[in-house]
Each structure stands twice: as structure tokens, then as C-alpha cells.
Amino acid sequence: MIIGVPKEIKNNENRVALTPGGAETLVKRGHEVYVQATAGEGSGFSDEEYIAAGAKILPTIEETYAIAEMIMKVKEPIEPEYKLIKEDQLLFTYFHFASYEPLTNAMIEQKPVCLAYETVEKVDRSLPLLIPMSEVAGRMASQEGAKYLEKPFGGRGILMGGVPGVKPAKVLVLGGGIVGTQAAKMAAGLGADVTMMDISLPRLRQLDDIMPANVKTMMSSEYNIKNEIKDVDLIIGAVLIPGAKAPHLITKDMLKDMRPGTVMVDVAVDQGGCFETTKATTHAEPTYEIDGVLHYCVANMPGAVPYTSTLALTNATLPYAIQLADKGWEKACAENEELKKGLNIIKGDVVYKAVADAFNLAYKPLEEVMGEAIA
Ligand SMILES: NC(=O)C1=CN([C@@H]2O[C@H](COP(=O)(O)OP(=O)(O)OC[C@H]3O[C@@H](n4cnc5c(N)ncnc54)[C@H](O)[C@@H]3O)[C@@H](O)[C@H]2O)C=CC1
Numbered sequence: 605m606i607i608g609v610p611k612e613i614k615n616n617e618n619r620v621a622l623t624p625g626g627a628e629t630l631v632k633r634g635h636e637v638y639v640q641a642t643a644g645e646g647s648g649f650s651d652e653e654y655i656a657a658g659a660k661i662l663p664t665i666e667e668t669y670a671i672a673e674m675i676m677k678v679k680e681p682i683e684p685e686y687k688l689i690k691e692d693q694l695l696f697t698y699f700h701f702a703s704y705e706p707l708t709n710a711m712i713e714q715k716p717v718c719l720a721y722e723t724v725e726k727v728d729r730s731l732p733l734l735i736p737m738s739e740v741a742g743r744m745a746s747q748e749g750a751k752y753l754e755k756p757f758g759g760r761g762i763l764m765g766g767v768p769g770v771k772p773a774k775v776l777v778l779g780g781g782i783v784g785t786q787a788a789k790m791a792a793g794l795g796a797d798v799t800m801m802d803i804s805l806p807r808l809r810q811l812d813d814i815m816p817a818n819v820k821t822m823m824s825s826e827y828n829i830k831n832e833i834k835d836v837d838l839i840i841g842a843v844l845i846p847g848a849k850a851p852h853l854i855t856k857d858m859l860k861d862m863r864p865g866t867v868m869v870d871v872a873v874d875q876g877g878c879f880e881t882t883k884a885t886t887h888a889e890p891t892y893e894i895d896g897v898l899h900y901c902v903a904n905m906p907g908a909v910p911y912t913s914t915l916a917l918t919n920a921t922l923p924y925a926i927q928l929a930d931k932g933w934e935k936a937c938a939e940n941e942e943l944k945k946g947l948n949i950i951k952g953d954v955v956y957k958a959v960a961d962a963f964n965l966a967y968k969p970l971e972e973v974m975g976e977a978i979a
């Protein structure tokens with residue numbers, strides 16, 4: 605198969621979808637790998653390393669899209685990329701369709717096969733291609749939260765761990781999955797007083813067993829959230845309903861009950877955000893303030909730590925990319941239930957129900973689109 609790896613063009617996105625090691629693995633299996641010039645630079649990989657691995661370098665993004673049967677990316681395609689995408693081309697990347705209607709419409713129009721990292725799902729319902737980036741974003745959420753709580757950055761001016769004789773900061777983590785757990789761990793490590801909320805009681809039991817003593821658990825409900833936010837310093841939004849828009853757990857109205865300088869980090873921004881007042885920001889301008897509350901809503905948080913993130917992401921994606929390249933997407937998805945769950949839009953048909961529901965689009969079950977082979 606001919607595989608193209610374009611350079612990411614989203615603001616401050618320094619990750620790349622394939623390492624030189626990954627390229628070498630695919631080339632050794634008989635595939636052709638084309639990498640756009642300097643695509644790996646932000647992650648510390650030179651063009652020469654890709655060439656040594658057997659890949660070919662193409663000077664422009666246009667040529668990279670034009671030649672490839674499968675495009676491997678990190679972030680969802682953005683506007684300037686839409687027209688480069690070819691009918692029937694396989695796109696293997698994050699999409700987060702439910703949070704962005706123009707992207708969904710563009711992919712329906714361009715008719716590629718969209719296989720979304722974030723909905724590839726194992727039988728135990730875990731999301732193997734989201735987990736590594738959720739681990740990064742979760743750990744970063746507390747780091748960024750601690751920074752923005754500093755007065756010069758717009759926060760209340762409170763130190764996460766406090767000092768002897770002065771109380772630590774109070775941190776509320778909404779969602780106790782991968783992001784929430786990693787965020788809570790980091791905040792607890794800094795000495796903060798952490799509360800985690802989730803709607804799953806079994807998950808709260810697990811967390812209660814494994815988390816340090818300065819992490820408490822609470823059932824997630826509007827009532828509990830309203831009570832907690834009154835004296836909290838940092839709120840981390842980390843909920844997920846796979847493929848769907850995130851529920852708004854904190855409404856605009858609730859901001860009035862918070863102390864000025866409270867910081868809210870919405871990691872769930874790429875699924876629309878779990879705060880009503882969330883709007884996606886970039887690393888260039890990560891925060892904005894509403895009613896005295898500082899919002900941090902960067903949709904590609906891991907892009908800021910590309911050394912860690914590229915290696916973590918490609919560790920997870922490469923085994924799936926090999927299957928797609930070796931067998932083609934139809935056979936690979938027919939034989940692997942995990943990959944099959946990643947199919948969101950196939951040549952104009954929306955085959956992932958939560959995405960169709962998000963925008964009242966027609967939903968076509970996979971069996972209708974693909975026939976018995978894939979159903
Ligand atoms: N901004 C960024 O750069 C990044 C964002 N993300 C996003 O972070 C979000 C969380 O991802 P993961 O932790 O991997 O998901 P996960 O599936 O591991 O955890 C989500 C948790 O939210 C809980 N939940 C659902 N509804 C809830 C509610 N009403 N109240 C409290 N908890 C609720 C679930 O029970 C689950 O435990 C996703 O939207 C993901 O796309 C992930 C990586 C990077």
C-alpha cells in the first residue's frame with residue numbers, strides 16, 4: 605500500500621503520525637511510505653532518519669495527499685486540507701466528528717474512508733488509540749492548571765500543594781477515566797486536595813482503592829457539582845461518552861458561584877467540552893476568562909509535548925496501521941472488531957451512530973454499506 609504522512613498544520617501541533625522506526629516496519633513489509641518534508645522535525649525526527657528507514661520524502665502537503673492510498677495523521681483534517689483529500693482514500697487519524705459539523709460535512713462531501721483513532725474500541729470498551737494521548741493530556745491538565753492558578757497567568761494565586769501552615773489548593777476532577785485518573789494522580793502528587801467525580805460507582809470503588817489519601821471520590825450529579833464548585837480552585841473536565849458530544853456538567857450560570865481566579869481546564873473540549881462556556885483554544889492563546897473564571901480549552905494538548913506524545917501515540921497506532929496496510933481497510937476491519945469500531949464515515953455514508961445523531965444526519969449501519977462481509 606502507498607502510505608502518506610503529511611506534516612500537521614494545526615496550531616503548535618508538533619506530533620507526527622509515524623516514527624522512522626514505524627516507517628521501517630511498514631517498508632520491510634513491502635509498503636511504500638511517503639513522508640512530507642520536515643513532518644517529523646517537531647518530534648525530533650529528521651528527514652534523513654526517514655530516508656534511512658526506507659521512506660521517501662515529498663516536498664509538499666499536496667503531493668503527499670495526492671500519492672497516498674492511506675493517509676496517517678494525528679489531528680483531524682482542518683479546512684485547508686479538506687480539498688486535498690481524495691475519494692476512496694483511507695484516512696487514519698483523530699477526527700472528533702461530533703464536536704465539529706463543518707469537518708463532518710466536508711468528509712461526507714470528499715468521500716474518503718474515515719477511520720477514527722478515538723473510536724477504535726476493544727471488547728472491554730477501552731479505547732486503545734485514545735488512551736496514550738489521554739494519559740498525556742491528563743498529566744498535562746494538572747501541570748497547566750497549576751501554572752494558570754498563578755496570579756501572573758490570571759489565576760487566584762494559590763500554590764497546588766500549599767505550604768506547612770497553609771491549606772493546599774482544592775481540585776475537582778470530573779470523570780474518572782484515563783484523563784481524570786492521570787490528572788488526579790499528578791495533582792495529588794503536588795499535594796493538592798483532590799475530589800474525583802464519575803457516574804460509574806464501580807469505577808469510583810476502584811479509584812478509592814488505588815488513589816492516594818488526598819484523593820476523595822464522589823458520585824457525579826448536578827447537586828454534588830454545584831456544592832463542590834463554591835470553594836474549588838481548579839476544575840478539570842475529563843468526561844467522555846465515546847463518539848458523542850460531552851454533556852455540559854458546568855453551566856454558564858454556575859460560574860457566578862465560583863471564586864474569581866478559579867481555573868477550569870476542559871480536556872473534553874475535542875468532544876464539544878463539558879462546560880457550557882467552553883470554546884476550543886490553541887497553544888498560542890490557551891486561555892480566556894468568563895465571569896472571573898479562567899478557561900483553558902486546548903484541543904490538542906499533547907501537541908505541546910511531542911517527544912513524549914509521538915512515541916506514545918505511534919506505539920499504539922502502528923499495530924493497527926500494519927493491519928490496514930497489509931490487508932486493505934475492508935478486510936482488516938472485517939477481521940478485527942476493534943478496527944471496525946473506528947469506521948465513522950465511509951465514502952459519504954455516516955456509519956457511526958453517535959456522529960449521525962450529533963447533527964441529525966442519516967445513519968447507515970455498516971452492514972448496509974459494506975454488505976455481509978463486514979457486518
Ligand atoms: N484536549 C486534548 O488534547 C485531549 C482530549 N482528550 C479527551 O478527553 C476526554 C476524556 O477521555 P478519557 O479519559 O480517555 O475517557 P474515558 O472513557 O477513559 O473516561 C471518561 C469517564 O467519564 C465518565 N463520565 C461520563 N459521563 C460522566 C458524567 N456525567 N460525570 C462524570 N463522569 C462521567 C465515564 O464514566 C468515564 O469514566 C475525551 O473527550 C477525549 O477525547 C483526550 C486526549 C487529549
Ligand SMILES: CC(=O)C(=O)O
Nearest residue numbers: 698737874903904906
Ligand atoms: C486525542 C486528541 O485529540 C489529541 O491527542 O489531540
Ligand SMILES: [Mg+2]
Nearest residue numbers: 874903904905
Ligand atoms: Mg484533541
